[in-house]
Amino acid sequence: MIRFDQVSKRYPNGHQGLDNLSFHIRTGEMVFITGHSGAGKSTLLKLIMCMERPSSGHVFVGGQNLKDLRSHDIPYLRRQVGVVFQNHQLLFDRTVFDNVALPLIINGTPQDEIGRRVRAALDKVGLLKKESLYPIALSGGEQQRVGIARAVVHKPALLLADEPTGNLDPALSAEIMALFEDFNRVGVTVIIASHDLPLIAKLDHRMLTLSEGRLLADGS
Amino acid sequence: MATNQNQNKAADKRQGKAASGAARSRHSWRHPLRSWANSHRDSARLALHRVTDAPFSTLMIVLVMSIVLALPMGLAVLIDQVEQLGIDWQRAAQLSVYIEDEVDAAEAGQLQSRIDELPGVASTQLLDKELALAEFQQHSGLGEALQQLAYNPLPNVILVMPESIEGGSSALRPLRDQLAQLPGVDEVQIDLLWVERLTAVLKMFERFTGGLTILLIIAMLLVMANTIRLAIESRREEILVVKLVGGTDAFVRRPFLYLGVYYGILAGALAWLLLIAGLSWLNVTVREVASLYQSDFVLSGMPVIDGLTLLAAAMLLGLAGAWLAVGRHIREIQPQ
Numbered sequence: 001m002i003r004f005d006q007v008s009k010r011y012p013n014g015h016q017g018l019d020n021l022s023f024h025i026r027t028g029e030m031v032f033i034t035g036h037s038g039a040g041k042s043t044l045l046k047l048i049m050c051m052e053r054p055s056s057g058h059v060f061v062g063g064q065n066l067k068d069l070r071s072h073d074i075p076y077l078r079r080q081v082g083v084v085f086q087n088h089q090l091l092f093d094r095t096v097f098d099n100v101a102l103p104l105i106i107n108g109t110p111q112d113e114i115g116r117r118v119r120a121a122l123d124k125v126g127l128l129k130k131e132s133l134y135p136i137a138l139s140g141g142e143q144q145r146v147g148i149a150r151a152v153v154h155k156p157a158l159l160l161a162d163e164p165t166g167n168l169d170p171a172l173s174a175e176i177m178a179l180f181e182d183f184n185r186v187g188v189t190v191i192i193a194s195h196d197l198p199l200i201a202k203l204d205h206r207m208l209t210l211s212e213g214r215l216l217a218d219g220s
Numbered sequence: 221m222a223t224n225q226n227q228n229k230a231a232d233k234r235q236g237k238a239a240s241g242a243a244r245s246r247h248s249w250r251h252p253l254r255s256w257a258n259s260h261r262d263s264a265r266l267a268l269h270r271v272t273d274a275p276f277s278t279l280m281i282v283l284v285m286s287i288v289l290a291l292p293m294g295l296a297v298l299i300d301q302v303e304q305l306g307i308d309w310q311r312a313a314q315l316s317v318y319i320e321d322e323v324d325a326a327e328a329g330q331l332q333s334r335i336d337e338l339p340g341v342a343s344t345q346l347l348d349k350e351l352a353l354a355e356f357q358q359h360s361g362l363g364e365a366l367q368q369l370a371y372n373p374l375p376n377v378i379l380v381m382p383e384s385i386e387g388g389s390s391a392l393r394p395l396r397d398q399l400a401q402l403p404g405v406d407e408v409q410i411d412l413l414w415v416e417r418l419t420a421v422l423k424m425f426e427r428f429t430g431g432l433t434i435l436l437i438i439a440m441l442l443v444m445a446n447t448i449r450l451a452i453e454s455r456r457e458e459i460l461v462v463k464l465v466g467g468t469d470a471f472v473r474r475p476f477l478y479l480g481v482y483y484g485i486l487a488g489a490l491a492w493l494l495l496i497a498g499l500s501w502l503n504v505t506v507r508e509v510a511s512l513y514q515s516d517f518v519l520s521g522m523p524v525i526d527g528l529t530l531l532a533a534a535m536l537l538g539l540a541g542a543w544l545a546v547g548r549h550i551r552e553i554q555p556q
Contacts, residue, residue, distance in 0.1 A: 049464070049555075051464075051554070051555050051556065072468070072469070075463070075466045075467060075468040075469075075471075076466065077466075078463075078464065078465060078466035079465075079466035081466075083464060083465070089460075089461050089464065090461075091457070091458050091461060093458075102461070102462065102465055103465045103466065105259075105262060106462065106465060106466055106467045106468075106471060107466065108255025108256070108258060108259060109255075110254075110255070110258070111258065150465070
């Protein structure tokens with residue numbers, strides 16, 4: 001599903017985001033990316049999303065070399081991917097329903113199907129009753145779950161999460177992780193960048209540990 | 221064995237689910253036109269919300285744009301109407317052929333019929349000098365004084381109506397020269413000069429309006445572009461999120477283009493109303509002035525076709541201004 005082939009990323013300010021990184025994630029895997037802040041976790045996710053381009057090396061997503069992707073193809077890549085952000089990235093002037101419906105509206109899903117799919121996604125994260133509220137009326141954990149519903153509503157084959165439990169207490173964090181495991185169980189490839197080592201240790205999944213842009217360890 | 225079967229069933233179910241998901245997304249692919257139309261409808265509705273959600277700022281923008289539009293359009297309409305008046309006057313253009321004193325009435329009559337036969341002459345009229353003098357005595361109030369004159373100072377005059385006045389006095393010059401060659405003709409005058417002066421002045425105003433229109437169109441494009449740029453800037457967060465979940469530039473652009481179109485239509489409609497009101501307000505004084513000149517000239521209302529043109533032009537300008545703003549600006553907003 002995802003292959004990094006000797007990927008380096010050097011930022012214009014001289015910061016080395018990734019340094020000669022190679023790994024392979026198979027379809028249906030659930031993988032944690034860990035490391036200190038600045039170790040390159042976010043850079044890795046951004047490269048998969050084509051928000052950044054590597055300075056050297058190749059990134060393959062679903063067999064597609066992202067180097068061959070022209071900028072007007074990028075939106076279509078992103079439609080195959082669901083992303084969960086630490087700061088949720090919700091639109092505060094739209095209801096929970098409209099926030100979750102956004103990816104479906106973008107990929108041109110018929111109107112009647114949008115309602116069905118949005119409610120299914122909200123049901124999955126336990127927020128079915130809050131669809132007509134605005135995100136500001138929700139707690140942090142609920143906002144994060146709206147973000148997750150939005151990431152999975154269009155049934156992406158790949159789910160990325162950048163510090164999804166960053167601002168949540170341990171109990172809520174465990175809940176969120178359990179959700180990700182559920183999605184992984186139905187075949188979605190899940191990649192989670194997190195530095196919440198105690199939580200990750202409790203879950204039995206592959207773990208890529210980064211340090212200063214290099215792969216320090218790969219295993220569970 | 222049983223568990224194995226169950227697992228297989230679950231796997232089948234899962235596959236079936238995935239397959240139907242794929243089938244559904246293909247389904248939406250099979251109707252690209254419908255989803256494209258849906259997206260347009262959504263964008264149009266979204267833009268309409270943005271217009272109605274901020275009625276005050278919408279009103280301000282639309283007012284500025286409608287004034288910018290109404291100014292050149294109003295001038296054009298006015299000039300057009302005065303020009304129409306000028307053309308009516310030009311139709312009355314004629315050549316006055318002054319006959320030499322020695323020519324008597326009978327010879328003048330023969331001259332008239334000769335002129336009548338010339339090519340380019342529509343009709344002629346002989347003004348007999350005795351009749352003219354009598355009329356002059358009656359109307360000028362100089363009756364007594366004129367009777368003291370030993371002779372009639374007025375010449376016989378033949379008024380010549382040309383067939384065509386296209387091209388103004390220069391086109392009539394050959395005819396004038398031809399008439400002047402005729403025996404017994406003293407002088408030929410083209411009574412068109414003042415109409416030509418009016419036309420020239422109107423031409424000047426037309427040019428002025430043309431220049432003004434270009435400037436004001438540029439102004440309107442800039443106002444529009446700036447308005448849309450601000451609208452984009454205030455939605456930067458939203459644009460970033462939309463791009464992150466796979467929205468194309470075209471998808472992001474669309475509501476803003478619709479916004480420009482709405483502003484344009486509203487401004488065009490308001491400008492039309494302004495012009496209708498302005499013309500009827502002006503008409504009060506125009507009627508007074510015209511009556512002083514024994515004319516029943518009034519400004520006719522704004523022609524509907526001009527109004528529709530105004531509306532269409534305003535809409536296109538709104539779209540063009542929005543396009544100017546979205547082109548680079550939206551491409552530059554990239555998630556980091």
